[in-house]
Amino acid sequence: MSSGKIQYAEANGAFILKFIGDVRLTLCSALDKKLEAILGHDGIESVIIDLSDAQCIDSTSLGLLARLSLQSRSLLGFVPTILSTNEDINRVLITMGFDQVFVIVTEAEEGRDPVVLHDLPCCEESTDQDVMDKVLCAHKTLMDMNDRNRLEFEDLVQQLEKGRKAS
Incomplete structure (x- = not known):
């Protein structure tokens, strides 16, 4: 499986995030920072998450x-849109309830104007505690x-909370 990266672009009031390859925890700080920027940006009318080139997330x-x-x-x-043509990823999205909080599109449209995408930096400087806090927050969101x-994430969240208190 190829290592992952995330690319982004803004065009005509739409913010696009494209996940490529195997997207893992190592990208969470950079992703979190970009998501905060999206939410604080004036003029954003839609967000598209393109998972069509993701192998795993x-x-x-x-x-x-x-x-x-x-x-x-x-x-x-x-409500943001997820584009995902990978059946395995689609199954995970549906199982986790993403169809309740996203518009999910499973077939790519042909003939769209290409958008210039920029690489999200893979390694933002952050402490282990910062990463643990992001992981904990992300899993609490999924639990809710x-x-x-x-049921799936309760034990993990409890362990992360214990680790947070111990440090």
């Missing part, structure tokens, strides 16, 4: 995306989405 990244959707709805008044996620 971890639960921390999914939790950050879930938080983006929930905050987009309440702060900006719209539905009962299935609560």
